[in-house]
Amino acid sequence: MQSLLSELFSWLACRFRGRAELELEVIALRHQLAVLRRQRSGRSQLFAIDRLIWVWLYRVWPRFLNVLVVVKPATVIQWHRQGFRLYWRWRSKSGRPSINRELRDLIWQMSEANPLWGAPRIHGELLKLGIEVSQATVAKYMVRRQGAPSPSWRSFLRNHAEGIAAIDMFVVASASFRLLYVMIILAHDRRKIMRTAVTEHPSEAWLSRQVTEAFPWDTAPPYLLRDRDASYGAYFRKRIEVMGIKDVVTAPRSPWQNPYVERVIGSIRRECLDHIVIFNERHLRRVLSSYADYYQRTRTHLSLEKDCPDSRPIxxxxxxRVVAVPRVGGLHHHYERLAA
Structure with a gap:
């Protein structure tokens, strides 16, 4: 009796197992037929739902690969492995506690501003700020970069600005309609006016002497940027070569290639000379000296984060209380606090 029951149960199991396999085979064949009906230009069009159905069929019925004809069996196995990796990647992310938005933005800003820093360096900075977070979390929210890290053009130019100076000249008409030539030398790092000079007849020797007096001893910059004015002749080029300065000449009719000194000349005109009638060479020297002192010690600059070339204390x-001190003959004012 017991053997008869066991044979009956085994027959029923085989019966139901065969019926389930038959139904799965029908599902697989019908779905492949539906995919073939969507065929366009001789190629089957597959969607994500098709891949999911075939992966599910492979999971519940591995012999499904024997009836699959639309794609290769190895392709379905590859889809299954990819889904497995995506599933566990999602599980690992969901298991890690999230951090607040402010901290994520801070990690992003540090990584963006310091392209040469890795996760250990940023993690160390966060620890010094009293922020407890794992290094793996820092690596997760860093900026993703392709290739070797590179600094921004702004930081690159700032690092090289200390070794660059620029020279240029502009013309001022006096009250008697005499043309006076103003020479200006500007250091790029702090936009500092190194020297201004006035003459009625600029020459190579005069310009060479101004450069020598602007950079005494070993303070000369490696590069001097200038235009193609004929006043910078062979004598001038020889003098700066002896000083160890490399002459960098802009292209013809391209003042935009020497922008910093051109901007300073524009500021001198707009903020000073356009509001004053110059009587003579001596008067122009005095006005330029007053404006240069205001420019260096008082006037704030956008490029210096609202500071002066000679930094002003806060x-x-x-x-x-706040008091106003007139500068440049009252054209501008300097504001400071006086102790009560």
Missing amino acids: QHRSVG
């Missing part, structure tokens, strides 16, 4: 409210 005066707090507790020092005293």
Whole structure:
């Protein structure tokens, strides 16, 4: 009796197992037929749902590969492995506690501003700020870069600005309609006016002497940027070569290639000379000296983060009341706090 029951149960199991396999085979064949009906230009068009159905059939019925004809069996196995990797990647991410938006933005800003830093360096900076976070979390929210890290053009130019100076000249008409030539030398790093000079007849020897007096001893920059004015003749080029300065000449009619000194000349005109009638050479020297002092010690610059070439200290409210000090003959004012 017991053997008869066991044979009956085994027959029923085989019966149901065969019926389930038959139904799965029908599903697989019908789905492949539907895919073939979508065929366009001799190639089957597959969607994500097709791949999911075939991967599911392979999971529940491995012999499904024997009836698959639309794609190769190895392709379905590859889809299954990819889905397995995506599933566990999602599981590993969902298991890690998330951090707040402010900290994620801070990690992103550090990585963006410091392209040469890796996750250990940023993690160390966060620890010094009292922020407890794992190094793996820092690596997760860093900027993704392709290839070797590279600094931005802004930081690259700032690192090289210290070794560059520029020279240029402009003309000022006096009250008697005499033309006076103004020479200006500007250091690029802090936009500092190194020297201004005035003459009625610029020459190679005069320009060479101005460069020598602007950079005494070993303070000469490696590069001097200038235009193609005929006043910078052979004598001038020989003098700066002896000083160890490399002459960098802009292209013809391209003042935009020497922008910093051109911007300073424009500021001198707009903020000073356009509002004054120059009487003579001596008067022009005095006006330029007053404006250069204002430019160096008082006037704030956007390129220096609202600071001056000669950095101004910040005066707090507790020092005293604010007073205005006239500069450049009253054209501009300097504001500072006086102790009560």
